[in-house]
Amino acid sequence: MDVVDTPTPELQTMSLGLYDLVHFALMAAGFSLLAYFLYTWASREEVGRRYRPAVYAGLCLAAVATVSYLVLFLKWDTGFDLQDGRYLPNAEARFTGSTRYPDWAVTVPLLTVELLAVCSLAGARARNLRASAMAAAFLMILTGYLGAQVVADGRDRTALVVWGLVSTAFFVYLYVALIGAVRASLPHMGREAAVSLRNATIVLLGSFGVYPLVYAIPVFVDVTPAWSATVQVAYSTADVIAKVGFGLLVHKVAVLRTAEDVRGGVDTHPEPVWVSNVHESDGVLPELGRVSSSAAAAIRGEHDHHGHDDHGHDDHGHDGTHGATRTARDRS
Incomplete structure (x- = not known):
């Protein structure tokens, strides 16, 4: 066991500037997720029934993430005591790291559901891929949690490497499965929807790459207050990109595919479909x-x-x- 001789990552003494930086990042991320939840709720009827599961997944993950950031903000606010111009951590500060993992254990599987719901896979193939992707996403988070939080409070380099590699295996499977599903779906949709789906996939998988990079930092360098603040800011930024940025692109794909189905006579939609002030299809009542x-x-x-x-x-x-x-x- 190679335990680094530094404090637990979340129990670092913060300068006023670093503390305020993290404070700002947590608030900004929480407000962004709340705004995304309200937008998704207000615009849910724009999406046809066929792609409505993407909307429901987005609403669920936005609600969970918003509550998670409320908890994170409260723990950050109460987890430090101001003494002699510095913020000293107390017992509550530990939760500023461990709270993120239960959030990700729920929201990352939901992100895979959101993406697959606007793909063209159907039947048993769609169900099997959705189940395996959700399982891989959950296990990726769980195994990362063991290395970063459970074993030796995240200070054991050997545990970080071992559990990090296990988590990476699920990470790689998730990439391969989702990219395969998207590539199989692109020929079955219009050009604009295909471009938006490709962009959404790039945003999601690109933001996923931030997490293992931040996870691996303690393996190579010592934990410092600046590093701890950087972790909080990086995680908050990646969460907004992966959930809000990706979610808005998926919503656009769902609306465009709804219009395609109406024009093709595959489905009906009670109202005209507009995307960026462009009329995509007329309203067609179910009757x-x-x-x-x-x-x-x-x-x-x-x-x-x-x-x-x-x-x-x-x-x-x-x-x-x-x-x-x-x-x-x-x-x-």
Whole structure:
């Protein structure tokens, strides 16, 4: 056992500047996640039913992460005592590190669900990949937690390396599985949706790379207050990118694919679909998706320039004013 002779990473004495820097990072990340939760909730109806699981996964992970950052902020605020111009850690400070892992154990698997929900995989293949990706994501976090927090309070270099390598194995599987799912899905969607899905994948997997880099630092260098502050800022930044930045891109993919399904007659959506002020598809009510195009035109109340519909009835006849609200069965 190679235990480094330095304090536990979270129990470092902080200067005023470093303490305030972490304070700012935690607040900014928490507010960003709360804003993302509210945005996702308000815009959830923009996404068709087929891709709604991505929205639900995003809402769940945003809620969990927001609460997690509230706890982190409170622990940081109460975990240090100001003495002689420095912030000295107390027992509460330990939770500023250990609180992140339960958050990640829930939100990282949900990130894989969010991505796979807008891919084109279906049936048993989709279910099996979703289950294996969620399991790999959870085990990646759990094994990293053992090395960084449990064994010798995260100060055993041997444990850091061993558990880090185990975590990396799940990390690599996750990369391969998600990239494979995205590559298989790109040919089955429009160009704009494909570009957004590719960008979302790059953002997610790129931000994932921050965590093992920060994890590995204690293996090579001694823990210092500056290092501890850098860890908090790096984790907070990566969380915002991986959850908010990625989530917004996935939402765009879901909206674009909803419009594609409406245009292709695969699904219906009650309202027009707009993306960046571009009209992607018209609104199609579920009832109109089950009737012929001529009947749908009559139900919408589309008439010729003489004020008569396709069946020759005037606007005030039995098939006029009231016909626009009738279903296909009523009209037959």
